[in-house]
Amino acid sequence: MNRKNVMFANLGVVKDHKGRGAKRWQTWRPTISAVMQDDFQVDRLELFYEPSHLDLARRISADIAEVSPATDVVLVEATWNDPWDFADVYNWLYQHASHYNFDTDKEDYYLNITTGTHVNQICMFMLSEAQIYPASKLVQVSPDPNAENRAKGTISIVDLDLSKYAALAARFSEQSASAQDFLKAGIQTRNAAFNSLIEEIEQVAISATDPMLLEGPTGAGKTQLARRIYELKSSRGGVMGSLIQVNCATLVGDGAMSALFGHIKGAYTGAQSARDGYLKNADQGILFLDEIGELGLDEQAMLLHAIEEKQFYPVGSDKAVYSDFQLIAGTNLDLRQAVVQGKFREDLLARIDLWNWRLPALKERIEDFEANLDFELRQYARLNNVHIRFGSEAKKRFLQFAMSENALWTANFRDLNASVKRMATLSNEGRIGLQTVEAEILRLNKRWHGTKQTHDVVLSQFIDDEQLATLDMFDQLQLQNVIQICLSSNNLADAGRKLFNVSRQNKSSVNDSHRLRVYLQKFGLKFSQLEHE
Incomplete structure (x- = not known):
């Protein structure tokens, strides 16, 4: 051909x-x-x-x-x-x-x-x-x-062919890297999967006008990314209208249709004047519908028509309104499961699922935690016009806790943002000290674990650095968990019963205390040392 x-x-x-x-x-x-x-x-x-x-x-x-x-x-x-x-x-x-x-x-x-x-x-x-x-x-x-x-x-x-023109190729590469850096808010992330995701989003955002679907847990940064996609496209001339952000979870009852598609005067009781609606306001721009899975089925049907035909009917009107917008949808739900349950239209999902990215939780990008911590502190300082910093020991302690298994970060970046705000607000003379960090760790532990007693163990508190350097990661993690059990136990026998809870059932005479004592002695430790920590 x-x-x-x-x-x-x-x-x-x-x-x-x-x-x-x-x-x-x-x-x-x-x-x-x-x-x-x-x-x-x-x-x-x-x-x-x-x-x-x-x-x-x-x-x-x-x-x-x-x-x-x-x-x-x-x-x-x-x-x-x-x-x-x-x-x-x-x-x-x-x-x-x-x-x-x-x-x-x-x-x-x-x-x-x-x-x-x-x-x-x-x-x-x-x-x-x-x-x-x-x-x-x-x-x-x-x-x-x-x-x-x-x-x-x-x-x-x-x-x-840019490969034949080194200078032009370098310029294009720099422009692309700059766009990716912008989408990441200038945060130097190291997580390979996240960086690959941002690279693909950058390529699509610049040239495509199709709907995009951002999935991921609450607080993973979907709203912030949608805003930066809009700003990137706007800077390149990709959109000429506004960014309209809507949380679909707030659209309830009869007002949902009116809020999205507008209404004419007199469409219903109380409609004393006409309203354009979010879709019309997004003409030539981007409409970000966060929590799109919360939309009712009727609203979903009208949204699909508006995406495909670039027109829709306001409530009470028989005259179509034109609006050419790009849709970015966000959700923390499994929309495929919602389709199975009859809560989300399969045809709408097919239409918005062309470009689909799942933003990882903060715990899935733990190697990027310090970079994000620094970013949140800079943001706080800029917004509040103050100079704020961590003390070196305080930052080390907070990072050690934040990257441990005890730190759940259930609300992801919202948790981190709130934590930084609290520590910065309570800091003295622009310096976040160790005492402030310890108080914040207790606060977070209580929030995530309730009244359950939790202990964030730092091995260097119990064994010296020279000995620690000789231990494999396997031994370090095992010892850390053993110490944590000891700290939360009433005595040596109590700790032994918890640690040997299965093997002890197969013995005619139990020796939990002795087994635990021998294990601790391998590292030069005694239960009495841990008991008083």
Whole structure:
């Protein structure tokens, strides 16, 4: 199967306009020249024109049909306000590329940068380089004064394979790394799975307009990530509207429909004025529906229609409202299980599940804990206009506890944020000390474990560093748990009964105390030392 060549070009309002009647065929016109090349067939020409030049665009299209009948010309109305306004032109081209149905398996794409303003040419180059237009080649046509057919001219094709241009490749790599850093709020994360997830989100966020689904436990950072995706897309011209954030768990009863889709005046008792609704407010922007699994089935049906048709009916209205928004959905529920239970529409899940990422819990990214702790402390200092820091021993102690099995972090980053706020508020003279940390550890333990007595064991409290360095991780973890049991037991026999609770049942005479005493002696420890800790 032969691949097709598709060219994007701007109508040349000056050079394409040259020549009248039969004389136009003795005049070089760049758009006509591009389709007259013997060794380069243009199968489809997507010709951008401003509304005021529609007649010229039609005339050029008719002339192309005469000299290259195999070329399918598609006239595309360019609605930028000012062809010399960089942001205006870039945004329009970006939106066009984002909504274009590219088929790279069957077609090759070319950008003709001969025509249009210099701003337009620069924007097309940048979008090609960034692969927003998946075009590996740029086209430049030129007149040939020595040619027998002056209208034909010559064509040059520039290969934009970034691997051949080290400087450009480095620039693209830096831009991508910068975007990923932005999505992570500048936190230098080390968790490989999380970094890979962010890298994929960055690629999709920049170029795609399809719905995205962010899954993960409460407090994993879905709202913050949705906001940063919006800010990244906005900075690249990917969206021109607002970010509308909605917690679907707050949409209850009859007001849910009105809140999402709006209503007309008099739609129901109390509707004294019209309301646009969240979907309309998100036009040209992003709608973030957190806890989407909490939506009712009726709202789900209307949402699906709005996503697919880009229009919906406000409550009480028979006139459709148009809104072109990108949806980001968040949930801490298993929506597939909700489909089985009849609580979530299968067709809606299929529509929003194209891009699906699960954000890991804080405990699943424990190697990133210190970086996130530092970030939360910087945020507190910035928002409260104070200088705050950890004492070295205090930070070491908090990290040791925070990364232990006792630290549950059930609310994930919300727990961490609250913990930092408490310690920073209670610190003296901008320094979080060991006493403040110990008090916070007790507070967190009580919150996570209730009234159950818990002990966060630091082995260095009981054996010296030199001996600790000779122990395998296996021995360290085992000893740590044994000490923890001893600390929570009334006496040696009580601790032995807990530790040897299974093996002791198979013995005619139990020796729990002796076995525990022998074990502790291996490390130079006595129960009496632990008893008084």
